Amino acid sequence: MTRKFWIGAVMALVVALALPAADKPDFSGSWKLNSARSDFGPMPPPDKWDMVVEHKDPSLKVKTTMANAQMGERNDEAEYATDGTEKANGATTAVVTWEGALIVFKTSRKVNMQGEQVEIKGEEKWSLSEDGKTLTVDAKLTAPMGEFQMKRVLDKQ
Numbered sequence: 001m002t003r004k005f006w007i008g009a010v011m012a013l014v015v016a017l018a019l020p021a022a023d024k025p026d027f028s029g030s031w032k033l034n035s036a037r038s039d040f041g042p043m044p045p046p047d048k049w050d051m052v053v054e055h056k057d058p059s060l061k062v063k064t065t066m067a068n069a070q071m072g073e074r075n076d077e078a079e080y081a082t083d084g085t086e087k088a089n090g091a092t093t094a095v096v097t098w099e100g101a102l103i104v105f106k107t108s109r110k111v112n113m114q115g116e117q118v119e120i121k122g123e124e125k126w127s128l129s130e131d132g133k134t135l136t137v138d139a140k141l142t143a144p145m146g147e148f149q150m151k152r153v154l155d156k157q
Contacts, residue, residue, distance in 0.1 A: 031154035
């Protein structure tokens with residue numbers, strides 16, 4: 001190969017290394033479910049799904065308030081690390097990593113179904129709109145009775 005090619009390749013590498021890495025978004029804030037833009041698949045939508053997120057990478061704390069007519073209101077708090085460290089939150093374990101500008105949660109939970117211990121696996125991908133005002137959560141759950149997908153769209157308060 002020619003000397004000009006190698007000089008050009010080295011220059012391109014130097015420029016690429018000098019550019020700052022793309023910033024990862026900050027998911028912090030108070031979020032409220034936008035039911036009209038969400039899709040809960042085979043499940044009925046909840047009456048309420050609010051989240052308060054504290055994100056100081058790699059620390060991610062999520063407080064969730066959910067409510068529906070059958071189960072009433074339920075509050076949940078969880079802590080994660082976006083560096084791939086496995087964290088347990090109650091009966092659920094999660095590994096959270098970055099995939100570009102997305103935060104990806106891979107969860108596992110053992111539950112008792114009709115006297116049998118079964119595992120429910122989940123994957124959530126969080127994305128933030130360019131203006132930072134919309135959080136979209138694409139989720140997939142896999143359980144012995146099948147797999148389903150849902151999408152939650154939350155608006156920043």
